[in-house]
Amino acid sequence: MKNDAFRTPAPVPAGRAPAGRAGKRAALARLGRYFLRYKGMTALALFFSLAGNVPSLLGPVFSARAINAVEGTVDMPAVLFYCALMAGCYLLSAAFTYALTVCMTRLSRAITRAMREETFSRLLSLPVSFFDTRLAGDVLNRLTYDIDTVNASLSNDVIQLASGVITVVGSLVSMLLLSPLLTAVFAVIVPVTVLVTVRRSKIMRPLFRKRSAKLGELNGYSDEMLSGLRTIAAYGREGEICARYGARNEEAAQAYYTADYYGSKMGPTVNFVNNLSTVFISVFGGLLFFGGRIRLGDVSAFLQYSRKFTGPVNEFANIVSEIQSSLAAAERVFGILDEQPEAQDAPDALPAPRGAAEIAFEGVTFGYDPAKPVLRGVSFTPPPRAAPSPSSGLRARARPPSSTCSCAFTTCRAGASR
Numbered sequence: 430m431k432n433d434a435f436r437t438p439a440p441v442p443a444g445r446a447p448a449g450r451a452g453k454r455a456a457l458a459r460l461g462r463y464f465l466r467y468k469g470m471t472a473l474a475l476f477f478s479l480a481g482n483v484p485s486l487l488g489p490v491f492s493a494r495a496i497n498a499v500e501g502t503v504d505m506p507a508v509l510f511y512c513a514l515m516a517g518c519y520l521l522s523a524a525f526t527y528a529l530t531v532c533m534t535r536l537s538r539a540i541t542r543a544m545r546e547e548t549f550s551r552l553l554s555l556p557v558s559f560f561d562t563r564l565a566g567d568v569l570n571r572l573t574y575d576i577d578t579v580n581a582s583l584s585n586d587v588i589q590l591a592s593g594v595i596t597v598v599g600s601l602v603s604m605l606l607l608s609p610l611l612t613a614v615f616a617v618i619v620p621v622t623v624l625v626t627v628r629r630s631k632i633m634r635p636l637f638r639k640r641s642a643k644l645g646e647l648n649g650y651s652d653e654m655l656s657g658l659r660t661i662a663a664y665g666r667e668g669e670i671c672a673r674y675g676a677r678n679e680e681a682a683q684a685y686y687t688a689d690y691y692g693s694k695m696g697p698t699v700n701f702v703n704n705l706s707t708v709f710i711s712v713f714g715g716l717l718f719f720g721g722r723i724r725l726g727d728v729s730a731f732l733q734y735s736r737k738f739t740g741p742v743n744e745f746a747n748i749v750s751e752i753q754s755s756l757a758a759a760e761r762v763f764g765i766l767d768e769q770p771e772a773q774d775a776p777d778a779l780p781a782p783r784g785a786a787e788i789a790f791e792g793v794t795f796g797y798d799p800a801k802p803v804l805r806g807v808s809f810t811p812p813p814r815a816a817p818s819p820s821s822g823l824r825a826r827a828r829p830p831s832s833t834c835s836c837a838f839t840t841c842r843a844g845a846s847r
Contacts, residue, residue, distance in 0.1 A: 453634065456759045460579075463540045470539070474532045475591065481525030482595040484518035486603060489733035491515040496726035529588060537583035545576050548762055554770035564649025565656075571765055574648075575641065575758035582755030586748050593741025600738040607731050608723055614713050615735055618706035622699055622742055629695045630749055636688040637753040641761055643684040647677050692750025696743065703739040710735055 464471045495511035498504040549572060560568070604612045654661065654670055661670055714728040789810045796802035 453756055456756050456763065459763055460540075460583075460759060463543060464536075466543065467536055467539055470532060470536045474529060474536060477525050477529035477532055478588070478591045479595055481522050481529055482592055482599060484525075485522040486596070486599040486737070488515050488518045488522075489603070489730040489737075491518065492733065493724075493726035493730035496729050497724050500725060526592075529592070533588050534584050537580050537587075540583060541576050541580040544579065544762060545572065548572055548576070548765050551766050551768065551770065555768055556771040559768060564646065564653060566647075566649035566652030567645035568649075568765070569652065570645045570648040571761050574644070575761050578641075578758040579755050579762065582751055586752055586755070589741070589744050589748060593744060596737050596741050600734040603734045604731055604738070607727050607734070608714075608717070610717065611710060611714055611723075611731050614709055615706055615738075618702060618709065622702050622739070625698055625702060626695070626742065626745065626749070629691070629698070630753070633688065633691050633695075633750060634753050634756070636684070636691060637750065638757040638760070640681075640684040640688040641754065641757040643677075643681040645761070647681040650674065650677050688750070688754075692753075695749055699743055703743060706735060706739065707732065 491511040491514045495508045495515070498507040498511065552568065552572070601612075604615065651674070654674065661667060710732060714723065714731060717723040718725055718728055789808075791808045793804055793807045794802050795804040795807075
């Protein structure tokens with residue numbers, strides 16, 4: 430006869446997170462509310478992002494003027510002057526970017542600290558049924574690994590996204606001012622890049638959600654089995670447990686491989702499309718230069734702005750897998766925060782008596798899942814202080830059996846306790 434003592438419960442999702450696009454928007458909105466808690470630091474980060482990008486966008490302007498200064502008669506003082514201005518712009522941009530990195534690191538640390546405190550506080554308020562129907566390792570994984578994943582994304586990816594938006598807008602305006610015709614040529618490639626990025630993102634999102642879930646299941650199973658090693662050895666079930674662990678490990682490894690494989694294809698694909706735009710701009714820019722419709726320095730500046738425009742797109746393509754992983758982790762954390770805390774005692778509830786007390790259970794039907802009751806019409810009276818009988822199946826180290834039962838049967842479907 431098979432012993433079911435070593436069958437771990439099927440993982441139950443913590444909370445009901447909305448799926449698909451709605452889940453993504455909900456996770457982003459809730460993360461945004463954390464930023465609003467630290468308005469001063471968030472505003473400072475936005476200022477550093479803007480201040481770091483403006484000097485960087487001025488660099489190609491001075492580069493173009495330096496190149497134009499060598500056309501025909503070489504004006505070396507002008508070349509050196511524009512080179513000095515260009516170097517100053519890039520140094521100033523680097524200083525503000527460093528300040529932005531420090532600011533975002535502190536901001537992400539504050540946000541994740543608040544998330545961890547709120548999650549831990551909610552765990553303390555949840556009913557016993559929550560922990561009895563979930564693997565302890567999976568809950569611990571949400572409190573540690575998932576929040577760390579969100580922290581890494583906030584401190585790195587948000588910086589790139591914020592800076593990227595400013596760079597894209599500034600580069601587009603600069604290209605329009607330099608040559609509307611070349612901008613039209615460049616605009617032919619942009620929709621292709623956006624389409625590739627959006628389609629790949631839709632494919633990868635469920636893969637990274639599955640990766641986080643499988644890792645939680647693996648950690649939960651590991652925690653349950655490691656805490657019961659002595660019992661496993663006593664029953665001689667090492668081989669079966671190892672086989673089950675191997676199956677879960679294979680599922681987690683396959684989920685990791687699939688998500689990372691599709692994530693790694695994003696960057697090279699987008700880079701290839703963007704390199705095509707560089708080829709087209711170089712060819713048409715050369716034709717316009719030989720036709721006398723644009724100066725050589727302006728062609729060089731346009732190429733630099735086109736690379737600045739596609740740079741954030743490439744970065745987004747490279748970090749989209751990290752963003753998807755972070756959103757999946759955030760959904761799992763918010764799933765715990767969305768759980769309903771344990772119901773408080775009724776206002777007219779009597780206080781628990783001091784000293785020894787007897788609790789009788791009469792006709793108890795119990796089960797966390799109403800469709801799968803564990804006890805049906807059971808009546809018994811556990812001893813209040815004496816050690817439980819081995820035949821009763823009650824185990825209580827820190828509290829008497831009667832209080833252990835009363836805490837466990839918090840969701841009786843029928844019957845009563847007196």
